Amino acid sequence: MKFFIDTANIDEIKKAMDLGMVDGVTTNPSLVAKEQRPFEEILKDICELVDGPISAEVISLDAEGMVAEARELARLSDNIVIKIPMIEEGLKAVKILSAEDIKTNVTLVFSSSQALLAAKAGATYVSPFVGRLDDISQTGMDLISDILTIFRNYGFTTEIIVASIRSPMHVVESALIGADIATIPYKVIAQLAKHPLTDIGMEKFLADWEKRQK
Numbered sequence: 001m002k003f004f005i006d007t008a009n010i011d012e013i014k015k016a017m018d019l020g021m022v023d024g025v026t027t028n029p030s031l032v033a034k035e036q037r038p039f040e041e042i043l044k045d046i047c048e049l050v051d052g053p054i055s056a057e058v059i060s061l062d063a064e065g066m067v068a069e070a071r072e073l074a075r076l077s078d079n080i081v082i083k084i085p086m087i088e089e090g091l092k093a094v095k096i097l098s099a100e101d102i103k104t105n106v107t108l109v110f111s112s113s114q115a116l117l118a119a120k121a122g123a124t125y126v127s128p129f130v131g132r133l134d135d136i137s138q139t140g141m142d143l144i145s146d147i148l149t150i151f152r153n154y155g156f157t158t159e160i161i162v163a164s165i166r167s168p169m170h171v172v173e174s175a176l177i178g179a180d181i182a183t184i185p186y187k188v189i190a191q192l193a194k195h196p197l198t199d200i201g202m203e204k205f206l207a208d209w210e211k212r213q214k
Ligand code: E4P
Pocket: 006, 026, 027, 028, 107, 127, 129, 131, 132, 163, 164, 165, 183
């Protein structure tokens, strides 16, 4: 299972890379806005650091505008993946970009019908948002299982990026289901490493070590 980090923050990317946990990066307009730096500058910095897919989202609402933005962004690096919103105009854009061999990540996916359409349009990745579904009392992880079944039924090569991850259990459940990728905020990557019994065990080992015969 691949781990992408869901951030536009360079320090978080570096910290996760030190742990060996970065196979790729996803950004979105909200994450980019938090950094208060030009979008292109952020993307160039990420591309210099990470040798893997880096998702950059378009903000146009029509296919023509999305494709124009995508072509500009794709020029920055071969690693750039264009994040396209799951709307009809987005599907049109995915079809055009896929014919030009520009990789796409269809984002804001909340149903299996949306994922099926994105795969048929030729998306490289789909991003179902599990946390935001949980927020409205729907089980986000059920959507991941359904999409995986549909993709396997028909041999779609579109990869599933489990997005809007809020807790370590989202990551564990994604792995149990067999999702291709989880895009994870740095905070959750750090939480995944933690266990109170590890801390208690370390404390005891070190205390006993002090009592050894010197
Ligand atoms: C991923 O591609 C999305 O940008 C992200 O996971 C959204 O997460 P949120 O629902 O916590 O904002």
